Amino acid sequence: MRIFDPHIHMTSRTTDDYERMAAAGVQAIVEPAFWLGQPRTNVGSFTDYFDSLVGWEPFRAGQFGIRHHATVALNPKEANDPRCRPVLDVLPRYLEKDGVVAVGEIGYDSMTPEEDAAFAAQLALAVAHDLPALVHTPHRDKARGVDRTLAVVAESGIEPGRVVVDHLNEVTVKQVRDTGCWLGFSIYPDTKMSPPRMVELLKAYGTERMLVNSAADWGRSDPLLTRATGEAMLAAGFTDEDVDRVLWRNPIEFYGQSGRLDLSDGDGAEATFAGNSILRGGG
């Protein structure tokens, strides 16, 4: 089973996790910039973090043959802090880096006017830098948050197929599916989604535009739940082909739209990937 985890916060994980992930079949990841748990108070704190996402973390991942990519953004929670908002001004230089494959995580936490402004500004950055966008949905008041998220996405003019709306569940899946955006599911103990529930969603909605991630971070989470979901799919009668589509080819198709995925040393060096990404990246 080859796995591309399209959303995992390795900064908060140990090197042992990389080793276990590689052993479980994880060959590539995307690490979105997010809230680190401790609020930051200045722009330099963010740039050191972003530098790590395009420096130290890819090196750490590479020691286990895992290809590391990142998304960069001012996250919704810290968009509310005026000391952090100038982060928006330094984003353009990171959005030109090789390993940065999308703008994210953007979206809503508490749905404030400040979050509105940062969300819209960063969708515009995604368009300007020709990158996809990774959109977080709020954990509180989620259904209305998703509605508002989709309205802002539509207004921004970004192509829906270049947007993934993440942390979805049974209640929010349909409204996103109908927009043409990609659907992200975080298999996260207790709070977000479980492997058996994910299997039911895949049965109901199919495998197209579906992205399964662990979203593992500093919370009580598990970087191997992508693998567990693949196994639950097989146990429920899905084929190897279905599992490969959800856990490998779908993330490549979505993030390959950046033209910056580089899986040339891994199994991704096949013609479909080369046709999709490496050629576009060179053009």
Next chain:
Amino acid sequence: MRSDDLRAALRGIPDPDWLVAALAGVAAQPSAITRFFPAVGRRCGRADLPDLPGWTADEAARALLLANLPAEHAERAEALYRTGDAAEKRAVLKALPLLPIGAAGVPLLHDALRTNDTRLIAAALGPYAAHLDASTWRQAVLKCVFTGVPLAVVADLDARADGELAVMLAGLAAERQAAGRNMPDDATALLDRLTAGSQPHHREA
């Protein structure tokens, strides 16, 4: 290593016209280098250059861009290093000996040698490391042994290795032996060369 060697080795890259335009662009408008520099890997590729062992296409192309600046090489190199991803930082480090900057790039070597990224450590120990003071250079060589960087990347290794480095290597060898671990072969060989013909010395505990 001269710019001409880099230019010749880059003849086979996939998009040579882009590089030609970028080189002309930075010569005419130096600030444009901040736009070209991060895109080099996507445009020129990242493969090893067959005619230039130890260099990849992106490293060589970035070094050429820096060398093609009309002025302010030290300031531009520092800014590109500070804002660069790991590949950009590595290219700046490798470009330093090609630039008319004297020892102005030494702080960048210090920064790279503080990291644990073996690619940066290796890139910091090319010919430009001649500007490092003896103590820093010895620590860097020892760090290579510690982190598994082959000593073949260290420029002028035998010419510069001294008795003090031999003492440090012998100390590491003793620790490794006590722990039942091996020294890398290249480090053992260096230690043998440094101590050949001299009296075995006594190391302080």
